[in-house]
Amino acid sequence: MRKVLTGFLIYGLPIPLLLYSLTVGPSQGLVFADYWDWGKAALQGDIHESSTKIYMLNNIIENVRLPRVLLTFIIGAGLAASGGALQGIFRNPLVDPYVLGISSGSAFGAALAIAFPLLHINVMAFVLGVASVVMTYSFAFSNNKSSIVAVILSGMIVSGIFTASLTVVQYMSDPYKLQAIVQWTMGNLHHASWDKIETAALPVGIGIVGMYLMRWRLNLLALGEQEAKAVGVNPTADKATLVALATLTTSTSVAAAGVISMYGLFIPHLTRMMVGPDNRKAMPANIFFGGSFLVIIDNFSRSLMDFEIPIGIFTMLLGAPFFLFLMKKNKINWV
Amino acid sequence: MTDAAIEVENLSFGYGQTPILENVNVAFPSNRFSVLLGRNGSGKSTLFNIMAGLQKYKQGSVRLIGKERSKMSFSDCARVLGFLPQFHKSVFPFQVKDVVLTGRAAFSAFTPKKSDMEKVGQAIEELGISHLADRPYTELSGGEQQLVMIARVLVQNPKVILLDEPTNHLDVYYQTYVLDRLKKLTENKLTVIAIMHDPNMAFLYADHCYFMKDRTVVTPTDEFDYHASAFLEYVYDVRFTTVMVNDKLMVVPGR
Numbered sequence: 001m002r003k004v005l006t007g008f009l010i011y012g013l014p015i016p017l018l019l020y021s022l023t024v025g026p027s028q029g030l031v032f033a034d035y036w037d038w039g040k041a042a043l044q045g046d047i048h049e050s051s052t053k054i055y056m057l058n059n060i061i062e063n064v065r066l067p068r069v070l071l072t073f074i075i076g077a078g079l080a081a082s083g084g085a086l087q088g089i090f091r092n093p094l095v096d097p098y099v100l101g102i103s104s105g106s107a108f109g110a111a112l113a114i115a116f117p118l119l120h121i122n123v124m125a126f127v128l129g130v131a132s133v134v135m136t137y138s139f140a141f142s143n144n145k146s147s148i149v150a151v152i153l154s155g156m157i158v159s160g161i162f163t164a165s166l167t168v169v170q171y172m173s174d175p176y177k178l179q180a181i182v183q184w185t186m187g188n189l190h191h192a193s194w195d196k197i198e199t200a201a202l203p204v205g206i207g208i209v210g211m212y213l214m215r216w217r218l219n220l221l222a223l224g225e226q227e228a229k230a231v232g233v234n235p236t237a238d239k240a241t242l243v244a245l246a247t248l249t250t251s252t253s254v255a256a257a258g259v260i261s262m263y264g265l266f267i268p269h270l271t272r273m274m275v276g277p278d279n280r281k282a283m284p285a286n287i288f289f290g291g292s293f294l295v296i297i298d299n300f301s302r303s304l305m306d307f308e309i310p311i312g313i314f315t316m317l318l319g320a321p322f323f324l325f326l327m328k329k330n331k332i333n334w335v
Numbered sequence: 336m337t338d339a340a341i342e343v344e345n346l347s348f349g350y351g352q353t354p355i356l357e358n359v360n361v362a363f364p365s366n367r368f369s370v371l372l373g374r375n376g377s378g379k380s381t382l383f384n385i386m387a388g389l390q391k392y393k394q395g396s397v398r399l400i401g402k403e404r405s406k407m408s409f410s411d412c413a414r415v416l417g418f419l420p421q422f423h424k425s426v427f428p429f430q431v432k433d434v435v436l437t438g439r440a441a442f443s444a445f446t447p448k449k450s451d452m453e454k455v456g457q458a459i460e461e462l463g464i465s466h467l468a469d470r471p472y473t474e475l476s477g478g479e480q481q482l483v484m485i486a487r488v489l490v491q492n493p494k495v496i497l498l499d500e501p502t503n504h505l506d507v508y509y510q511t512y513v514l515d516r517l518k519k520l521t522e523n524k525l526t527v528i529a530i531m532h533d534p535n536m537a538f539l540y541a542d543h544c545y546f547m548k549d550r551t552v553v554t555p556t557d558e559f560d561y562h563a564s565a566f567l568e569y570v571y572d573v574r575f576t577t578v579m580v581n582d583k584l585m586v587v588p589g590r
Contacts, residue, residue, distance in 0.1 A: 091426045213445055220437040222427055226420040227484075229389050231491055232413020232441035277427040277471075280446070 006274040010285045013292045014073070021069045022061050024299045026306075030057065068192035071200065072298045073291035075189075075253040076263070078204040080290020081211045082246035083264025084271070084282060088222040089239055090148050096265035097250040100151075100243075101158035103261075105132025106254040108162040111169040111181045121184075122199065122255040129251030132158050133243070187258040187312030189298055200256040207249030208287055214242055215283035222279070260294070260312045262319030267293060269326060339398075340365040340495045340526035341386055343552075346395030348385060354550060355381045359395070361545055361552040368518050368527045370537040373547030374571060379530045380421070380499060382547070386528075387418035387497050400494060413441035417488035419498040423480070428471035431483050435459060438487040451490070458486040462516055478509030485513070489520075496520075498529040502536065514540040534567060535585050546570045 023035050038057050082097040090099070098104075109128030113121040139154035140147075166185075170178055211218075217238050220228050228235040253260070270293075271285035294311075297318065301309045339362035348356040356378045363369045373379050384390040386397060388404060397404040400415055407415075417438075425434070432455055439451040459465050464482050467475065472483060481501060488496050501517070502510040517527050518540055531537050537544050546553050548570050555566045564575040567586055575586040 088427075093426065216446055217440065217444075219429065219433060220440045222429070223425055223434065223437060224423065226389070227423060227437075227487075228440070229409075230387070230418040230420050231438045231487065232409050232416075234409045272427075277429050278433045 009274065009292075010271075010288045014288055017292050017295055018069055018073065021295050021299050022065050024303050025060070025065055026302065026308075063194075067194050067197050068189060068298070069295055071192040071197050071256065072189055072295050074197070074201060074204050075257050075260070076267075076294025077287045077291035078208055078249040078253050079260060079264040079294075080267035080271070080286040081208050081283065082249045084268035084279065084286040085211045085214075085218060085242050085246050086264075087268055088218040088279060089242055090152065091222055091224060092148065092152070093269065094265070095152070096262065097246060098159075098259075098261075098264070100136045100155045100247065101132035101162065102129045102247065102250050103254055103259045104159040104162035104166065105129045105135075106251060107185045107259055108166045108169070110184050110255075110258070111166050111173075114177050114180050114184065115169050115173045122196075125255035126251045128162070129254055130247060132162060133247045133251075137243075183310065184258045185312070186310035187260045187315075189257050189311050190302075190308055192257075196256050200252050203252040204249050207245045207252070210245040211242065211249075212283055212287065214238065214245075215279045218242065218279040218283070222277075258312060261316040262323075263290075263294065263315045266319045266322055269323075338365055339363060340400060341528070342396075342398040343382070343386070344396045344398075346382075346385070346392060346397060348381060348390070348392050348394070356385075357550040359551050363526065363528050363545075364543065365526050366521055366524050367542040368521050368540060369529075369543045369545060370541035371528065371530050371545045371547065372532070372534055372537055372570070377547040378550045379547050382552075383418075383497055383499050383530060387416065388412050389418070410441045413491055413493075415494050417491045417493035417496040419484055419488050419496065419501060421499045421503070423484060425472050428473045430468070431459070431464070431470055431472055431475070432468045434472045434483055435486045435490055438490040441491070454490045454492070455486075458489040459483075461489065461520075462486050476509075478505045478512070481505060481509070481513060482516075485516070493525070495526040495528065498527070500530050500532065502531060502533070510536060534571075538584065538586075 023030075023032075034053065034057055038054050038061065041054050042058070079097055083095075086097060086099065087093050087095045106125040106129035109124035109126070110121050112128075113119055113124035136151065136155045136158045139157065140150040166181075170181055173181060220231075220233060221235055221238060221242070225235050228238075250264070267290045268282070268286055271282050271289055274289070275281040275285050294315075297314055298311055301311050301314045342362045343359050346356055346359040347354070359378075359382060371379050371382070381390065385392050386399070386404070388407070388409070392405065399407065399412070404412075435455045435458060436447055436451060438458075439447055439454065443451055456465075459468060462482050462485060464479065464486065467479060467483070472480065475483065481504075485496075485498070485501070488498075498517070501513055505513065514536065517529065521527055521542070534544075546566075553570065555563065564577045564586060567573075567575045571588075573588050575588055578585050578587055
């Protein structure tokens with residue numbers, strides 16, 4: 001019974017959820033019958049000959065809601081998969097995709113692009129996100145050796161540098177730009193468009209497929225470096241590949257939708273509770289459930305109040321108490 | 336006389352200016368249970384790491400079943416040699432069978448094959464831990480965890496296994512259990528080489544004992560064999576009294 005339920009939550013939920021999410025939004029006066037008519041018209045392919053109401057609804061769904069729901073799903077899947085992969089590589093359940101400094105690097109890049117419009121925001125966010133990971137690793141490898149602790153510490157240092165730089169940019173910006181910067185750092189899925197999906201889908205897709213293929217290798221890495229070498233595998237190449245895939249995925253997500261806090265941290269815990277720690281099952285669960293759950297959160301964030309709650313705030317508000325709950329229940333198995 | 340599974344000749348090694356191993360010469364015979372003993376810091380673990388390929392060496396030669404160790408790739412080596420590092424702790428509560436399955440990673444790149452699963456079944460049965468297959472590794476006792484890690488080495492189908500202090504942290508029951516099983520493995524054409532600390536346990540189970548002292552392997556001179564208290568006193572810098580228990584020679588430290 002439990003198996004059927006978790007199976008449905010992971011693999012059965014996405015399609016109906018995506019369809020349902022198309023009907024969620026702030027537009028007034030739309031009832032179920034309208035969606036029904038739209039669905040019929042869309043299936044028959046005669047949208048352009050139907051009533052203005054259906055035509056308008058089609059416009060909302062096709063150009064606003066569908067790209068948003070799809071982008072949300074892709075990003076949720078990418079962040080959750082990256083989080084699961086990095087927690088395995090670093091053998092630390094407290095690691096999330098932002099641990100290498102990606103989020104603050106990207107946020108600084110985006111802020112620069114908003115304050116001094118030389119380059120496109122998404123490009124700047126991506127470039128500085130990758131740069132921060134490179135910096136984190138070069139600091140950690142200074143002694144030709146890198147322990148997990150060294151990587152995490154230098155990630156914190158890099159985050160600190162970029163957070164400080166971001167504050168400087170914010171301090172120098174005029175109020176309108178400042179507002180745009182602040183909004184960006186809270187996650188901004190409401191800017192979703194087909195353009196964004198076009199730029200984000202390929203890199204995130206590559207990242208997700210790569211991490212999915214390496215799901216069993218991840219089990220080996222999660223046992224430790226010595227233990228991998230002991231059975232004849234050099235873990236360095238596997239680790240580098242997975243970190244590169246996670247970085248690609250996360251930087252692209254951050255570039256497309258801003259900083260979505262805690263998400264990559266708590267989804268892998270949820271899926272581990274559902275299917276266990278074996279990454280052969282947990283990785284696909286992260287991808288599908290990670291996508292669905294962010295769509296659910298986004299549905300709340302755009303329908304709960306008259307205004308939209310930024311998704312990054314929402315994930316933080318959900319993630320923090322969930323995490324405290326796990327700590328109290330001792331469901332997190334750290335050393 | 337059997338031929339040597341691992342042959343070390345004139346091996347020297349150091350970190351920077353600090354020498355760790357000096358002119359080590361030793362040969363571990365095939366299909367036997369050999370034990371390496373010696374004080375902390377005498378170079379046992381470093382010698383093991385070099386034999387297992389975790390540490391590179393420049394001076395001297397190490398031959399694994401006749402082939403020079405430094406010329407073998409990681410995966411070549413995995414087909415011949417399995418290595419059990421010192422005490423190990425997992426963060427994630429993997430099931431025992433999944434932990435053991437990772438031992439096949441050098442052979443199946445992305446997903447384990449059916450034959451890999453069968454090997455896991457055989458290995459845990461051989462060690463008598465089939466009943467633990469679905470338990471989370473993190474909830475096992477130290478002795479059970481050690482057996483799981485040994486099973487993980489066995490699924491590689493190695494010819495030689497190296498174990499760094501396999502009986503450390505184990506109670507007497509598990510010490511004898513593990514050593515019994517290791518001894519049995521040598522009957523199936525497997526060479527077992529282990530680092531141990533208790534000379535009496537080594538005398539009880541090992542076919543051959545080797546001792547390290549001051550960065551090299553020392554052999555007792557002709558006048559006495561290694562059971563002799565004088566030789567052990569030289570190795571351990573402790574006084575020993577020799578006693579006979581049921582026809583077996585044992586040593587007791589102190590007066």
